[in-house]
Amino acid sequence: MAVTDAGPATEVAKRPSRLFKNLASKIAAVPMVLVALVIFVGCTIWTIYHSFTRSRLLPAPEKWVGLDNYERLWGENRWLISIENLAIYGFCSLTLSLTIGFVLAALLDRKIRFENTIRTIILYPFALSFVVTGLAWQWILNPQLGLQNVVRSWGWESFAFDPLNNAEIVIFGILIAGIWQGSGFVMVLLLAGMRGIDEDIWKASRVEGIPAWKTYIFIVIPMMRPVFVTAIVIIASGIIKVYDLVVAQTSGGPGIASEVPAKYVIEKMFFSQNLGLGFAASTMMLLSVLVVLIPWAYLEFGGKKNG
Amino acid sequence: MGNTTTHADIEFEMPAASKQSVSVSVKDLDLRFGSLQVLKNLNLDIHEGEFLVLLGSSGCGKSTLLNCIAGLLEISDGQIFIKGRNVTWEEPSERGIGMVFQSYALYPQMTVEGNMSFGLKNAGLPKSEISERVSRASEILQIEPLMKRKPAALSGGQRQRVAIGRALVRDVDVFLFDEPLSNLDAKLRADLRVELKQLHQRIENTMIYVTHDQVEAMTLADRIAIMKDGIIQQLASPDEIYSKPANLYVADFIGSPAMNLLKGVVANGTFTAHGVSVPLSGYDFEKPFEGPAWFGIRPEHVAIGDAANASDTQLTVKAEVVDPLGSDTLVMARLSDERFWLRISGQSKVKIGDELKIGFSAVDASLFDQSTEIRL
Structure with a gap:
């Protein structure tokens, strides 16, 4: 480095204490740290603890019952149907909204006219609350008001499309609404990711004569991995939480055919006055998320240290 | 790759418009984006095995x-037209x-191998053919040890070599380079430039190379096309572009530091500017001319000290800025109220404020009409 001409060096500068380095930002981080610790970690532990008690309307930490709540939960038909619905809804919603979102993004990425307008229209459903979406689709799928009626009025008298009143397929009726709401957002996310890809990559693949669909599948999608991870995390958290859509569209019906775990938890906690069972169900939801998340996080972040 | 061997040896003796077979030919090309005309009625013939450089500042239309x-x-x-098609x-x-x-x-x-x-x-080529082409290209470019790596694990120079390899395996007649060395640091750029030149000497394909770097253009090109505003200003060998620029833009663009330009008048076989008078007997006029003109002389064509005695015009100037570059030293003086750069030996000890005796002759100079800016 340059030789300084600042007189004879008198004293060696002391290294300042690490504790006070960036003090302002440390202070600013305190509320967030507290929220994370108390609300996320603390309340989770509190919930898990109380799921082992016979809490009814109020938490009753002293009435320890062990695994009773869990036994009851897994013996209950309604919970099993909820889990099954969530699995169907989750799998279909994840694959379909990613596929549809990606296809829409790829179409918009082809430098078309009115891109901004189309993007806004497709993103609009995302601005609606699930309750509004659910109600709108309840009307659209209602045989007397909606799609079935319209098609019949065109002359196809035998047309029947009534998913919300058919216990076998009701979850797919909810799925349609969920995808309608969610794929616009996926599209915008993926479109942003596509725009981040170097124009020269496309030129190179054109010079090499690689068709556009192959370029997307073998080159662009692998390059968009981080964006896909973000999209999947956001979609997946939406899937686990799905509640208001069901309430607005079917209220869990017909019968209990369209129940979902989040609805089960809310109802046990606030309507049936069975906190212990509700907590047990929500603990099971947390567990199922962790079962997916931990191996993924291990692959994603654990591998980095080694290579 | 091996079908263009005949002309390489006589390339440099050939005049610009030679009888060599044409490899790439552009005829009356126009390109408009809406009302914006990017390329205007552009014509360009590139010979078989030629290394043509498109040179210009950004936005001139060269990459386009x-x-x-x-x-x-x-x-x-x-x-x-490419190869007559x-x-x-x-x-x-x-x-x-x-x-x-x-x-x-x-x-x-993808790995390097996958990329190539x-x-x-x-394209559905048989496996044996693919591996043969890939191994030949990797041998030419000396990237065999990198074949199993991914691009992220390569340096910039290695990556560009792989990219060149990906073009090589296509076994085509014409290679196009779009500023391939601009993302590399100075040392690597110089190294890879030499390698590109050797590559061209070895495979003898037609190459079209876009750059904004005049050193790359001068060193690599058989011919340079200097572009500005979508129009080719001059298409000639590097030597001719340097010594006989076709217009004021080319004269100013090529050379670092740029050509010294003096604004004055040509009359009675003499160029006169404020405080300077140069007899033009040695200048090779394209056609007789009298009137306002630019007089351009390159810094290295200005003689210093005793060497100036042989020059047609001799003056004394004061050094205002001295830039030592090692191999030589650049001195800025002032002549006719314009900056006037001199290139002198790196050994000479010139200090700011020194009086320097300089001299130059019209034979080394370039004259441009002030109204049309075209060479006289």
Whole structure:
């Protein structure tokens, strides 16, 4: 480095204490740290603890019952149907909204006219609350008001499309609404990711004569991995939480055919006055998320240290 | 790759418009984006095995022209021929070209080998053919040890070598380079420049090379096309571009520091500017001229000290800025109220404020009409 001409060096500068380095930002981080610790970690532990008690309307930490709540939960038909619905809804919603979102993004990425307008229209459903979406689709799928009626009025008298009143397929009726709401957002996310890809990559693949669909599948999608991870995390958290859509569209019906775990938890906690069972169900939801998340996080972040 | 061997040896003796067979030919090319005309009625013939450099500052249309030749941009008007075939409306992959980009444009998820073979696999070539081509290209470019690595694990120079390899394996007649060295640091750039020149000498394909770096252009090119505002200003050998620039823009663009330009008048066989008078008996006029003109002289054509005695015009100037570069030293003085750069030996000890005796002759100079800015 340059030789300084600042007189004879008198004293060696002391290294300042690490504790006070960036003090302002440390202070600013305190509320967030507290929220994370108390609300996320603390309340989770509190919930898990109380799921082992016979809490009814109020938490009753002293009435320890062990695994009773869990036994009851897994013996209950309604919970099993909820889990099954969530699995169907989750799998279909994840694959379909990613596929549809990606296809829409790829179409918009082809430098078309009115891109901004189309993007806004497709993103609009995302601005609606699930309750509004659910109600709108309840009307659209209602045989007397909606799609079935319209098609019949065109002359196809035998047309029947009534998913919300058919216990076998009701979850797919909810799925349609969920995808309608969610794929616009996926599209915008993926479109942003596509725009981040170097124009020269496309030129190179054109010079090499690689068709556009192959370029997307073998080159662009692998390059968009981080964006896909973000999209999947956001979609997946939406899937686990799905509640208001069901309430607005079917209220869990017909019968209990369209129940979902989040609805089960809310109802046990606030309507049936069975906190212990509700907590047990929500603990099971947390567990199922962790079962997916931990191996993924291990692959994603654990591998980095080694290579 | 081996079908263009005949002309390489006599390349430098050939005048610009030679009888060599034409490899790439651009005829009356127009390119408009809406009302913006990017390329205007552009004509360009590139010979078999020639290394042509498109040179210009950013926004001059050089990369655009390259993209048009590659077929990555649809042209508004005109024709493009490659190897005598009209390719104006053909897809880039059908034109028989390979292209190398500034940003390398490697496929990041594939290994070096994958990058080089993906296009060939896609074209349905047999496996043995692919591996033969890939190994030949990797041998030429000396990237064999890197074949199993991914682009992220390569240095910039290695990445660009892989990108060149990806173009090489296509076994095409024409290679297009879009500022391939601009993302590299100075040392690597110089190294890879030499390698590119050797590559061209070895494979003898037609190469079209876009750059804004005049050193690259001067060292690599058989001919340089200097572009400005979508028009080719001059198309000539590096030597001719340097010593006989066709207009004021070219004169000012080529050379670092730029040519010294004095504003004055040509009358009675003499150029006169404020405080300077140069007899023009040695200057080779294209046609007789009298009137306002620019007088241009390169810094290295100005003689210093006793050497100036032989020059037609002799003056004394004061050094205002001294830039030692090691091998030589640049001195800025003032002549006729203009900055006037001199290039002197790196050994000479000139200090700011020193009086220098200088001299120059019209024979080394370039004269330009002030109204048309065209060489006289």
